[in-house]
Amino acid sequence: MRIEEAELADVIVLIPQPFRDERGLFTRTFDAETFDDHLGRPGTAAAFVQDSQSRSVRGVVRGMHGRSGRSEAKLVRCANGAVHDVLIDIRPDSPTFGRSQAFRLDDEEFRHLYVPPGFLHGFQALTATADVCYRIDRPHDPAEDIGVAYDDADLGIDWPLPVTAVSARDAKAGSWRELLTRLH
Template sequence: MRIERTELADVVVLVPEPFRDERGLFTRTFDAAEFDAHLGVDGAAASFVQDSQSRSRRGVIRGMHGRGGRGEAKLVRCAHGAVHDVLVDIRPGSPTFGAQQAFRLDDADFHHLYVPPGFLHGFQALTEVADVCYRIDRPHDPAEDLGVAYDDPDLAIGWPLPVGVVSARDAQAGSWSRLLATLGSSH
């Protein structure tokens, strides 16, 4: 497994190296020792306490979600299908504060995205069915939920497909400027 840096500070992509033969393939989807070695924190992998999965239809957008307080770290992968995954750095003081980056996660390359605390996260399903798996380091606390509308003009996220279904929560999410005020940022 390789670990690649991204344009966003502290975000990495874990790149498995599947073994393929006439039977199909086998791949390791996570290696705690390699993950910890890359982060330089012994036991970081063990901090993941919850695994969740979503299933979405083509065009569905989920996001842009974040977490206040200590935030949450997550490891995200697409187990079936493909998604256009987007991150926005919301860490005041970060060298990439306000920057966004998109990633393709799919069931062909098996890339995993490590999202440290302090990011908005969302994705759009690119295939008829897309299953996204999340490994999260803290139990969910709805009181810490943060959100910015997927179509906020200040973020201007370039979703690749026409927008399909969006939850009521995501459709009513706040604006980037309101989140900045909440964070107490001068950006």
């Protein structure tokens, strides 16, 4: 497994090295020792306590979601299909505060992201169906959910496909300006 730094501070891209042959392929999607060595924080991988999975159909956008309070760190990967994955740094003291970065996550290259606490996250399904897996470092608490509208003009996220559906919650999400007020 290779690890690369993303443009956003503290985000890393984990790149498995699949072995392919006539049967198909085999790949290790996570290696705790490699992960911890890269971060320089032994035991960080062991902090992940909950795995979740979503399935979306082409054009669906889920996001932009985050957590207040201590927030959460997560590993995100697309186990089936492909997604356009977007992160926005909402850490006021970060050198990349307010910046976004998009990634293609798919079931061909198996890239996945380590997203530290303090980011908004969302994605759009690019294929007929897309399964996204999340591994988070603390139990989900709905009382800490925060979000910004996926189509907020101030964020200017360029979704690659027409948006076919969003949840009722995402349709009612607040604005970037409202979140900035809350963060300061």
